[in-house]
Amino acid sequence: MARTVVVTQSNYLPWRGWFDMLRQADALVLLDSVQYTRRDWRNRNRIRTAQGPQWLTVPVEVKGRYLQAVDETRIAGPGWAAEHLRAIALAYRRAAHFEAEFPWIERALTAVAAEPMLTAVNEALIRATMARLGIERPVLRDGALLPRDALPGMDPSERLAALAEAAGASRYLSGPAAKAYLDPAPFARRGIDVAWMDYAGYPEYPQLWDGFEPAVSVVDLILNTGDAAPALLGRPFSTSSP
Template identity: 25%
Template sequence: MKACIHQPNYLPYIGFFNKIKNTEVYVLFDIAQYEKNKFCNRNQIRTENGSMYLTIPVLSKDCYLKRMCDVKLPPNSKWMKKHWKAIEANYAKSEYFDSYKDPIEKLYQTNFTSLVDFNEEIIKFLINEFCLESTIIKSTDLNLDQNLKSTDLLINILKEINAASYLSGSSGKNYLNELTFKKEGIKLEYQHFTHPVYKQRFNGFVENMAAFDLLFNIGEKSKQMI
């Protein structure tokens, strides 16, 4: 069984889902340390002028010292309304926006308190729309030694779920200890993802947008592009 492990990013881009598509199990890495100004709480949507970031104003000033599962959302929902208005303003005239508007708007009207919970629901929605069949397992539901770091923690996770193979992003070449994987008898593979080009609402093409961009622009055909 092949698995991938990734933080539950906010509005992930389509390469995130390509990795999930090519595995049987996606481990939602909610015990990862929160990283400031990364994709845990922000991502980009397409605009007439290129792109813009939507950033969730996380509650705690010291959240970068916490695990993702411990990071809380602001009690004020103004940011959710702002994000939805930005999505609606830039995608309302996209060909398939109306096909997906209602369930997505509902997510932005739901009273979430946890960053991970909100991100997870968006990820699950997109996994369903892209017809991906991978099983989702949360790292907080596993019996892990959380004192472990980097490769050792990944190996611990993979052993807990009985994975024989691990699919890493291409950047894993920069930090994974390949000898440890070999020693533990777990096959290590790297993702080879080429971003597809598709028709966006605005002229030109900008890659690495939130996966909503793909869905709103080409609808059901999205499944073939992941």
């Protein structure tokens, strides 16, 4: 049987498309040995408020650490988790499923509030969200599959293909943005097909306030739709090669 693997950097409370991609895979590999990128999704995401989208950002140490990897990035200062919980509660207290869903979000964030490393925070919250959405998949770390010290220096496409192979993949599933740079040759040499996510046509769901904002954390979906959230994650992926 085909085994689909996703290899990606960890994100902070990702949007529903990220979990849709994971739902359609058989395993997730967290690629956190690569360079941490500022103003990206590693340590922040957005929620919807009455004033518009609002960033929730985990403060991290970056001064003098321009080449640090995601799994080397330390959280700067306490109190961020409590601030995020206050922001979520303020924004969603009138959401249809706030009373039922906020407690598990509160437990998940409180559990990682004292964690010093960003990668551990992200993984713990990803696992908690997977459990809430009924997504049962192994979550693997890149350094558990290949030597951690060798990973940063590898060609990016070769690294992805090697990690997918080490995770037993016959198919590699990627976000569509990677079409601009992914080299299919390392996958082809290993007999691994490449498939692409297509985020077009995702169904809207009831949100607070007028209009619809798709580019927000999955907590928006869950607090607004509750048990219906898994059915609203997205749509099937395309199996066409790049």
